[in-house]
Amino acid sequence: MAGIYIHIPFCMQKCGYCDFYSLVGLSDKSEFVSALCAEISLRKDELVSPSVNTVYFGGGTPSVLKIADFECIILALKETYDLSNLQEFTIEVNPDDINLAYLLELKKLGFNRLSMGIQSFNDRILSFMNRRHSTQEAVKAVEMAQIAGFDNISIDLIYGIPDMSQAEWKNSIDSAIALQVQHISAYHLTIEPGTAFYKKLKLNIIHEVEDKKSIAQYNVLIDKLTRAGFDDYEISNFSLPGYQSKHNSSYWNFKNYVGLGPSAHSFIGHTRRWNVADLKKYMHQIKKEEIFYEEEILSETDIYNETIMLGLRTKNGVRLSDIESMNKEIVRFFNERMRNNILFKKIYILDGRLKVYKDKKILTDQIISDFFVV
Ligand code: SF4
Structure with a gap:
């Protein structure tokens, strides 16, 4: 779907x-x-x-x-x-x-x-x-x-x-x-x-x-x-x-979506695509059947960062098993950040998911950036 x-x-x-x-x-x-x-x-x-x-x-x-x-x-x-x-x-x-x-x-x-x-x-x-x-x-x-x-x-x-x-x-x-x-x-x-x-x-x-x-x-x-x-x-x-x-x-939840129209983004498989943000160019290139978008294939680090960014913003949080299946360096980094943030009572684990405490939600962007691999 x-x-x-x-x-x-x-x-x-x-x-x-x-x-x-x-x-x-x-x-x-x-x-x-x-x-x-x-x-x-x-x-x-x-x-x-x-x-x-x-x-x-x-x-x-x-x-x-x-x-x-x-x-x-x-x-x-x-x-x-x-x-x-x-x-x-x-x-x-x-x-x-x-x-x-x-x-x-x-x-x-x-x-x-x-x-x-x-x-x-x-x-x-x-x-x-x-x-x-x-x-x-x-x-x-x-x-x-x-x-x-x-x-x-x-x-x-x-x-x-x-x-x-x-x-x-x-x-x-x-x-x-x-x-x-x-x-x-x-x-x-x-x-x-x-x-x-x-x-x-x-x-x-x-x-x-x-x-x-x-x-x-x-x-x-x-x-x-x-x-x-x-x-x-x-x-x-x-x-x-x-x-x-x-x-x-x-x-x-990382489901696939197709974005249509100028500037629209798509996510299919591990590929993110964004259409040209210029109506004239968009119409011209479609007419000529020329390429009207740019795209990138997400690396494992990109997928990790997005999993954190999207997951921690939601009540469901980040599924730990999604991170555990990533490469050892990422898992080691994640575990270290997780320990720190749990210690400072910003996040907690429930039913295999990492979540932000309700009274710390306003700090979500800060917490996310602490987990980011740059
Ligand atoms: S400029 Fe247009 S797209 Fe932007 S907020 Fe106003 S109505 Fe919405």
Whole structure:
């Protein structure tokens, strides 16, 4: 079983924090849809089995596409893959793009999970981040999705935002819970080079949030969501029972996935591939049937590092037997780091798995880097 990720590289405006590959506007949309359908067909033999159990439309902003665009893409998917065992069919939507008719059409197309980029329930913060929607539109969008019959809705939130107070953050979490969604993804803001926030940071217009404040925001997130019945199954992902993201879980469990569209990543066997992050080049190279990606074969060290990085971020942790089968040098290094971190009560072993203590989760990135072989 495998997954498919489809990257839609268009946005109506660029959010201040975003470093995902996307272009503002829709000027090459039709040509892109044709190139994407061609890529789907070109790559039909990559998976050992054509059976796919998750499909995820991300971006960019998939909800800027018309229903007819999805019909073309889904037809190409059906002609290439066996979707009869499809368990999860997700689309990322922005609140300002959707209305009830559009949502009903998405449902008809077979989408059974919506991931909504809300980020905050505070108009001042939304405007600071250069989001297009208001709090009221976000609430209305979730309610419309529920009326349209979506019963698996995820909301994205961001914390660690400059000048966001603890009260504003608590209010965003409470608003998300009140909407009775099944899944919440909450990411700490990272200010990446190339973003509008990065420029502001360099000009001293904004400042990164102090660690103390970030920790307090993470703690209140865990506390409120746990009380509301959400399981913190991954450091940034929280779900009601039975609503873990199957697609994202397959990334964390090293399942194969094919990434389609400019900048999309794929992982098949031990090979990681990333498509060119340039729409014009992508379309041109697909048309000419030229190579439109780069790839690398992961070494054992890469696989070790990824096993640690992905595993320690999840509640299931790292399966010790996965490490024990690696080469002696890696195992020796791992055991030494494990002893140290257990001594400092950061991690523990349960049922053959290495996990991070709940009260040390905020230190997960630090713990992971301590285990890294460079
Ligand atoms: S956060 Fe989403 S909507 Fe905003 S620019 Fe990035 S991809 Fe586009």
